[in-house]
Amino acid sequence: MRMSLETTASTEVLGFDVVAYPFRRYVEDIFRCDELEEIHLHRNDLMPTLPLIFETESKTPFHEVFYRSVNREPSRFRRLYRSFVAQVVSELVGEPFVFQYQPSFRIHLPEAKAVHKWHSDGDADHGHPAGEINFILPVTGCHGTAAVWAESEPGRGDYAPMELDIDQFVRFDGNRCRHGNQPNTTGRTRISLDFRILPRRFYREQCAGSDGTSITAGKKFRLGSYYATFEEN
Template sequence: MKTEIFNYNLEKYNFTKIIQDFLEVEDLSEIAIDKKKVMEEGNSLYKNMEQTEHYKNLYEALNSDKGAIFYKSYKQFIQEVIRPQYNEPILYQEKPTHRILFKNGEGVSRFHRDSDYGHKQAEINYFLPQTPAFDTNTLWIESEIGKEDFMPIDLKPGQFARFKGVSLKHGAKNNQTHKTRVSFDFRVIPISQKPEQIVDTTSWKEEDKKNFLFNNAHNFVLAE
């Protein structure tokens, strides 16, 4: 499967506005962090992200009663936009994974394949930025397995990318664009390819097992 880009109706599924309201900001691409408080040497970009107030506030909202508005729109998006891409029912990640790649953030760039973390070959990835995603603030993906010819996926709100992250190496770079990228991503499994065991935790560290983001990434529900 080659990486593909699709458009969707941002007014109908206005994830950007919902997340702006959660974070109480007008421009997601301008949010920044206090490096002295959260930057730890040796941490990955996303590990440092998880320590920030913006990220904690986002998940606090998602896990509260306010989060229902996001998950209602997300479920509708799955049913009306993603499900029609397949000629059979699908399993989809019940709660997507949210990311903030800060314009002034730092950390270790760790490229990987999702199979490194126990994901199954049947899984298909979706990446939806809620700010312009370009150059070093977006996701970089190799074109073919093992090529490591990483290229940035340029997208804007109202677009999403579909790719095979379980086998294609991908990751984020230190953001030099002076614009923050806010996004979420999730995975889908066609029902005919459902593995006997969706979750394989054999490669997980103890800290991974306690991380609700890891658990969200392996919790699938059915879209008929």
């Protein structure tokens, strides 16, 4: 299947093989918890002590555990992520691309939000390069107010949840469509991973020599920083 920029506005939910790509098992292992939807009960020791806000949403003890594990060398997670991108995402994109060096970890706890700002990644606050394609890979189910909500086309404002089961992932135009979170009233925690790819043609046009920086990862939108290729380790 081949995808061009013209088609990226449509949101598409796709299936994947959870046995071949055991992201959930990995996250269960690192948190020593096999009921991730109730991790807020089982790992109370990792719960944030203050209500989350934009400045702290990516810095909870849960994030520390996740990133410490994925950055350990050799990284079991890196092999898993890169094989998913190489085999599953490549098939969809159908042209050379660079990809986010590692996914962003999101935890949407009951009565809280994982991401506080309604935004599009390409807006002035976030500054992601045009042409990026967003993917969300759920680790738990993503339903109702525990899902990421997004508009269906840029500027349309028709926010709806991108509902996903754990054997599905979604491709959407988060670069141009606004998206964000509702307060999670489901009583269950959502954990998901999200990442972006950028076709090489857009990378060449915008990123080589640019100083644009990801506000979440603190990395420049360049190869060797925010973006990676399969040639790297």
